[in-house]
Amino acid sequence: MYAHAQTVIQWMEQLAPKSMAVPDDRIGLQLGTLNKKVSRVLVALDVTEEVVDEAIRLEAELIIAHHAIIYRPLPHLQTDTPAGKLMEKLIKHDIAVYISHTNYDVAPGGMNDLMADRLRLTEVKVLEKLQQEPLQKLVVFVPVSHADSVRMAILDAGAGHIGAYSHCSFSQPGTGTFQPQEGTNPFIGESGKLESVEEVRIETIVPQSRRSRVLQAMFKAHPYEEVAYDLYPLDLEGTAYGLGRVGKLPAPVTLQACAEQVKKAFDVPHVRVVGSPEREVKKIAVLGGSGSRYVRHALFHGADVLVTGDIDYHTAHDALAAGLAIIDPGHNAEKMMKEDVASRLQQAADKHGVKTVFHASSVNTEPFQFM
Numbered sequence: 001m002y003a004h005a006q007t008v009i010q011w012m013e014q015l016a017p018k019s020m021a022v023p024d025d026r027i028g029l030q031l032g033t034l035n036k037k038v039s040r041v042l043v044a045l046d047v048t049e050e051v052v053d054e055a056i057r058l059e060a061e062l063i064i065a066h067h068a069i070i071y072r073p074l075p076h077l078q079t080d081t082p083a084g085k086l087m088e089k090l091i092k093h094d095i096a097v098y099i100s101h102t103n104y105d106v107a108p109g110g111m112n113d114l115m116a117d118r119l120r121l122t123e124v125k126v127l128e129k130l131q132q133e134p135l136q137k138l139v140v141f142v143p144v145s146h147a148d149s150v151r152m153a154i155l156d157a158g159a160g161h162i163g164a165y166s167h168c169s170f171s172q173p174g175t176g177t178f179q180p181q182e183g184t185n186p187f188i189g190e191s192g193k194l195e196s197v198e199e200v201r202i203e204t205i206v207p208q209s210r211r212s213r214v215l216q217a218m219f220k221a222h223p224y225e226e227v228a229y230d231l232y233p234l235d236l237e238g239t240a241y242g243l244g245r246v247g248k249l250p251a252p253v254t255l256q257a258c259a260e261q262v263k264k265a266f267d268v269p270h271v272r273v274v275g276s277p278e279r280e281v282k283k284i285a286v287l288g289g290s291g292s293r294y295v296r297h298a299l300f301h302g303a304d305v306l307v308t309g310d311i312d313y314h315t316a317h318d319a320l321a322a323g324l325a326i327i328d329p330g331h332n333a334e335k336m337m338k339e340d341v342a343s344r345l346q347q348a349a350d351k352h353g354v355k356t357v358f359h360a361s362s363v364n365t366e367p368f369q370f371m
């Protein structure tokens, strides 16, 4: 049994929800259809002709890539241009192309977390906050007999996370009253008679994204026909989502040593470095792709060095003048997403008992040569 392409994309969107993408980013299905089963899926950074040939060779029906194949309005599809030829080939071989770009960068565990992890950063924070998840307080009243099972159901569904703690809740006993009206089928009491019951007030915290899952679990575990519960908006800071990360190295190193670490961790042969090789580096800002725009964010967070690609001459001068070092491993350092996405999707497929195989593309799409 092979997975349906739509199911594969559901797994992908659990890793990188579409709602996390920056506005107007070109993400999602860009070519072909997801209305088919897929035996092989190729994960790539860029969709080049060599990558398409690799997909054909592997007999893959779907490519999941980081960089879009259509990013400006497409004025025509002329098959004698490189882009047109590429799309013609994909269509002829019935290979769909799905893009997960800034949503994968932003997502917890995505590109930027992966880079921070590879550099073994600690106390990791978001470099540029784009979204903050609203939090709500959930209060539910449960008869004593069912307090434990309802509490576990809502906490297991993702309520009650505070910092590094899960399953946080507070319970208080009390008395609930109700009078079942005509036509009801009460769990306790009888129609038309006022009842008072020993109940437990359970309260906990719920992030917006888990709200419907938590409420569903609560309704399922609760014995009452009509569940008495409240949801209050909270004036608290929820989890911040955004681009780039900033964190501390396990121990201070020189910029020179840090550059060597970046080369190793990102598997790149060269880096361009701005700043004195002897200067000490403790705090690192890292951002996958093009990070020229993030010099001031790195300075704001007190970073000693910004690790990012596509740094231009004038940005390098600005950073140097402001006392910020830069290590540029190139935009292609993002290639680390291939193994990460392929292995996490493979795990999902294995868990669901389907035979679909995920391949990390072995094509090197670095366009620059160092001579």
Ligand SMILES: [Zn+2]
Residues within 6 Å of the ligand: 066, 067, 288, 289, 290, 331, 334
């Ligand atoms: Zn990129």
